[in-house]
Amino acid sequence: MVFGRSERRRRSAPAEPVTLKILVAGGFGVGKTTLVGSVSEIRPLRTEERLTEAGRPVDDLDGVEGKSTTTVAMDFGRITVHEELVLYLFGTPGQDRFWFLWDELARGALGAVVLADTRRLADSFAAIDYFERRGLPFTVAVNCFDGAARYPAETVRDALNLDPGVPVMLCDARERESARDVLIAVVEHAMRHGAERREPALP
Amino acid sequence: MTDQDGPAGPGRGAARWFDDDAGRVVRPYAMTRGRTRTAAEGRLDLIAQVIAESRTEEPIADQTLSPEHVDIVGLCRHSPLSVAELAAELDLPVGVLRVLIGDLLDAELVRVSRPVPPAELPAEQVLREVIDGLRTL
Secondary structure, rough: OOOHHHHHHOOOOOOOOOOEEEEEOOOOOOOOHHHHHOOOOOOOOEEEOOEOOOHHHOOOOOOOOOOOEEEEOOOOEEEEEEOEEEEEEEEEOOOOOHHHHHHHHOOOOOEEEEEEEEHHHHHHHHHHEEEEEEEOOOEEEEEEEOOOOOOOOHHHHHHHHHOOOOOOEEEEEOOOOHHHHHHHHHHHHHHHHHHHHHHHHOO | OOOOOOOOOOOOOOOOOOHHOOOOOOOOOOOOOOOOOOHHHHHHOOOOEEEOOOOOOOOOOOOOOOOHHHHHHHHHHOOOHHHHHHHHHHOOOHHHHHHHHHHHHHHHOOEOOOOOOOOOOOOOOHHHOOOOOOOOO
């Protein structure tokens, strides 16, 4: 009977789109908000404020000295695929002390990308470990910063001790096309992951 | 990349706070009358879509509703908005927004789309549509 009411009202109201979300994870200052901003149709929004001076004793800024603020909550962007299908991108909080937000973000997510910086690879361990434990399909994208040494994807895979099935790619989070390709890789990986999960259920 | 990542503006270090720097006049806790949870919690995922039940601009007569309640209804009157977008738009913590949306659900002023259950993967066809859509970006 609950459905009866909403069906009746549907005629006067626009249908709600199907919504999906992809997470953008990685260490502090690795370019998560930049990547979201490169592909989002809206300026990245955030629901809570940022840390400035207050975060200084806690946040490790080695290698990212140019950055003076950090995200406390999550930044997100939106891509309207069409009227009935909307993709949201959520940047995860950059610091380990905001783990409690991750569970909420990961719930129902299609997949994730872990952004990595070759100068601070260890910063991506926490995110990789989290998605592995949760069984959420993820890819790794190395954000190629100006001035940072370039390494082949396979070298990064070995250094991160990744499962052979996890796609690793190089990207430039500032470039729309590059960021787009990162997202396509996540969805394709999620699709393969889903197909593998469905397979054993077949008679 | 944008101003939000830039250096803090002048005067931020000043000992006295003015306007926005001083925070909200009404604390979020007061806005929800002390409540931190709502029965609708499980349906109010960050990407759940909220839409007003009525398209008409008639004023809301319910005297128990706060200005924030009315703002939420106004924002999702013509097209659905996600919980995350509403929180950002109204500059309210997501927890507070959930409680307020819960009130609006009870008052039958808004409805919420049913999100894809976490254990269920979207259909392959939907994922193909997403990939095709991304390719056109």
